[in-house]
Amino acid sequence: MTPWNPRFEEMPAADLDRLQYRLAKTLAARLYAFSPIYHARMREAGVHPDDIRSLEDVRKLPFMYKRDLRDTYPDGLFTVPREELVRYHVSSGTTGKPTVVGYTEKDIELWTESLARAFTSIGLGRGDVIQVSYGYGLFTGGLGAHYGAERIGATVLPTSVGNTERQVELMQDLGATAIACTPSYLLHIGEVAEKMGINLGRDTALRTGILGAEPWSEQMRRHIQERLGIKAYDIYGTSELSGPMFTECAEQHGIHIWRDLALIEVIDPESGEPLAPGERGELVVTMLQKEALPICRYRIGDISSIMDEVCACGRAHPRIARITGRVDDMLIIRGINVFPSQIEHALLEIPEVGEHFQIVVDRKGTLDEMLVRVEVSKEAFSDKIADLMRIERGVAHRLRNTLNVAVQVELVEPGSLPRFEGKAKRVIDRRVL
């Protein structure tokens, strides 16, 4: 497989070290000169751009946080004049103000370049028809994937989200070979197609899924691959990094982060101290070449770990392991940390129930109670109440073993739990604290 950009993708590690150091030092100097907020924070931390004398010295730089973007709404962290901006994207803030990100022409170019390398690494290129079923508009997913797909010479089918039956028709009629969307939306598309009498694996040309924008698991990958007859690849990014930026390569073992574009660290979310490769913690990202909205040691809030050995594909660019949750999505039930992804993981191992679920957290007196609603599968449905109650108890037992916290389980009718056409909102927290 020929890389999209051999110069950077095949660059030896030592050269990448030097390149990253040079870019990081330039970034620190630029922030010190043009970002009043980051300037103040560097002074507070007692760091001057001249103090960055090695790649390790990047750790001296202060962190940036999501709240910095909100506090400086709309554009207080931008470091270029408005006439340099070619685009805005806005991420919907679930709490408080939205966050606005801006792009120079070069920012768009490097975002596109990153995805061109990524898409090429999973075997896509000229002749492919890529259906982009991420939302277009203020959300970065649609336009980001669109530009990357066009860059590699593929044909883009910009369906955006929604009108699922039409998505299935167009996928079939125009011969889409790949789809970019959230994993839960792809499952939904698969269900709708089945109702229309269409089996995606058998009746369409689809063979690749580029799936992200919500947490998912290895089990869900297996499930999607088996059920839909495609290869499913994880894609990673957030609007602060530009948008969806990085994917797995054909090895499907970790998401490659291009070192000429980004420097990644994993830290202990409590202490802020760096963790060793393989250790799980909060991902911190420095975007080395972003202009309009520089991102330096950004506390992204996702939980992952770094794999820094050379990949079987030959690239020396490090990989991040599958995101297993968010620092702030974590539920604390009776003092125990619970990630919704753990529940998904466990449910996919239980054939009697479907893959959709909903978590309801409530507080009875002083005790947290967690209820997990799952759909009983057609194959497992028994006429006997005792059998159904056995399934409920079995699921509860399995979840309890996985989460180390007691869980109530409720069986619901198939198709009754909400399907999501964007980020899945699976937790209803009714606790009044």
Place this chain on the structure above:
Amino acid sequence: MAADEFIIRQISVFSENRPGRLAAIAHALEEERVNIFAFSIAEASGFGVVRALVDHPERAHDRLTREGFNVAFTDVIAVRMRDEPGGLYEVAHLLGEAKINIEYSYAYSGPAGAVLILRVDRPEAAIDAITAAGKDLIPSSAFA
């Protein structure tokens, strides 16, 4: 083979325990012009199973499945009882003597007499025992 004619296909429907679910099932059956001879609801905490003997089980099954319900067929038998004190005892007693376990049961009583619908662990043995005792089993053809 003779036993087969007495095995009746009951439809069983998984239903959440909340307002409107039975109405949704009944409405779908009405639209399919499926008539219900007898039915019962068994309930657990958050869900229940609606069981029904209908005149067109296949049609009912397909329609309810299309509506998104989880539907299964279950084999049951139907015994005519004397519609007077002791009628139920006769049937229950003879099954007990034959060591046949009743998993669940429901009944209806109409102009044509009283009928006991039974889900048992060993349907063939139950059919033999009931026939041997001279009781009247209703053939599945009576429900179509």
